[in-house]
Amino acid sequence: MLELNQYVELEKLYEANVYAKRPLVIVEGKGATVKDIDGKEYIDCIGGHGVCIVGHSHPKVVEAIANQARRIISCPGILHNDVRAKLLKKLVEITPKELNKVFLSNSGTEAVECAIKLARKHTGKKEIIAMKKGFHGRTMGSLSATWKKKYRIPFEPLIPYFKFSNYNDLESLRKAISKDTAAVIVEPVQGEGGVNIPSNGFLRGVRETCDEKNVLLIMDEVQTGFGRTGELFAFQHWDVTPDILCLAKGIAGGVPMGATLAKKEIMDSLKQGEHASTFGGNPLACAAASAAIDVIINEKLPQKSKADGEYFLARLKDSLEESKIVREIRGIGLMLAVELKVRCSKYVYESLERGVLFLTSGTHIIRMLPPLIITRQQIDKVVNVLAGVLK
Numbered sequence: 001m002l003e004l005n006q007y008v009e010l011e012k013l014y015e016a017n018v019y020a021k022r023p024l025v026i027v028e029g030k031g032a033t034v035k036d037i038d039g040k041e042y043i044d045c046i047g048g049h050g051v052c053i054v055g056h057s058h059p060k061v062v063e064a065i066a067n068q069a070r071r072i073i074s075c076p077g078i079l080h081n082d083v084r085a086k087l088l089k090k091l092v093e094i095t096p097k098e099l100n101k102v103f104l105s106n107s108g109t110e111a112v113e114c115a116i117k118l119a120r121k122h123t124g125k126k127e128i129i130a131m132k133k134g135f136h137g138r139t140m141g142s143l144s145a146t147w148k149k150k151y152r153i154p155f156e157p158l159i160p161y162f163k164f165s166n167y168n169d170l171e172s173l174r175k176a177i178s179k180d181t182a183a184v185i186v187e188p189v190q191g192e193g194g195v196n197i198p199s200n201g202f203l204r205g206v207r208e209t210c211d212e213k214n215v216l217l218i219m220d221e222v223q224t225g226f227g228r229t230g231e232l233f234a235f236q237h238w239d240v241t242p243d244i245l246c247l248a249k250g251i252a253g254g255v256p257m258g259a260t261l262a263k264k265e266i267m268d269s270l271k272q273g274e275h276a277s278t279f280g281g282n283p284l285a286c287a288a289a290s291a292a293i294d295v296i297i298n299e300k301l302p303q304k305s306k307a308d309g310e311y312f313l314a315r316l317k318d319s320l321e322e323s324k325i326v327r328e329i330r331g332i333g334l335m336l337a338v339e340l341k342v343r344c345s346k347y348v349y350e351s352l353e354r355g356v357l358f359l360t361s362g363t364h365i366i367r368m369l370p371p372l373i374i375t376r377q378q379i380d381k382v383v384n385v386l387a388g389v390l391k
């Protein structure tokens with residue numbers, strides 16, 4: 001086996017230099033922890049950028065993948081498949097009854113691309129309204145709906161007819177909508193933008209505005225879906241149903257998958273050959289997704305996320321609110337953020353040395369997306385480490 005530094009060097013040499021890498025080589029993961037090549041264990045609040053809803057290598061997901069790999073791994077959309085059929089039924093059963101058709105892909109950005117195409121095709125209109133501070137992915141369509149200049153400017157011109165409205169501001173949305181607006185796209189809780197939680201009437205107001213103006217509502221639950229915020233889907237907190245729903249990240253227990261769900265009349269506007277994905281709906285990912293969704297439902301992970309999220313937030317507030325460098329602590333379920341008055345990278349690195357991995361949003365926000373199976377004992381350790389480094 002090579003040494004830590006040799007793996008680091010190989011990645012430096014051969015991989016596109018697009019990630020700000022932490023200096024460790026992760027080789028194993030179990031539950032809410034990962035292990036590096038030297039055997040050191042970390043509590044994982046990065047959670048694969050929110051992917052590890054059921055934890056790392058959940059035994060039920062591992063078993064489903066192993067069994068399916070022995071049966072068949074690849075089966076394109078032009079052929080029917082048993083495992084895919086069962087997953088499609090499951091996805092429709094766990095989402096609001098209006099969302100009864102599914103397109104399967106391989107990532108969050110693809111789930112959003114499909115939603116954009118659907119909105120334009122179904123309405124015959126061009127304009128998409130996204131939210132300031134929103135994030136929807138890195139391919140050209142979803143990037144066009146993404147707010148941050150750093151992500152967008154190097155790749156301009158992006159897709160035309162994308163506009164931005166202020167998050168939590170219905171007046172701004174009303175002004176942005178025109179006769180040519182096909183859809184509004186919104187993350188129910190903004191993730192990349194820093195765990196921004198909507199004010200109570202906002203999403204309901206967005207729904208009502210869309211209905212009044214005859215505009216589709218796309219909800220991007222790529223990061224918030226599957227129990228992350230304490231409900232199976234975040235829109236359930238505010239009792240709002242989208243016309244098109246984008247899912248990915250935790251959907252398949254860590255195996256790449258995206259899904260776009262829509263009302264039948266909307267999905268049916270895409271005709272044969274107008275959209276497709278080579279890997280989309282492959283049986284391996286479908287088997288993993290079915291197993292992961294069963295774990296999420298059977299182990300009541302959304303309820304656990306709600307209770308443990310409240311505990312986590314309260315502990316963070318108790319332990320950190322006195323800190324002179326903390327600006328704000330916020331969260332919903334197990335989607336949490338500690339916003340600092342200073343840059344956070346130093347504290348993220350110090351926490352890593354003490355055995356806790358944190359994600360960031362921008363330069364000043366420490367973000368936490370731990371597996372929903374994290375224990376209270378692990379939460380306590382995370383809080384203690386953070387309190388220690390921020391002291």
Ligand SMILES: Cc1ncc(COP(=O)(O)O)c(C=O)c1O
Nearest residue numbers: 107108109135136137191222223
């Ligand atoms: C809300 C949201 N939408 C879309 C994406 C893009 O997902 P992916 O990286 O799987 O393409 C992300 C990724 O972080 C996200 O948080």
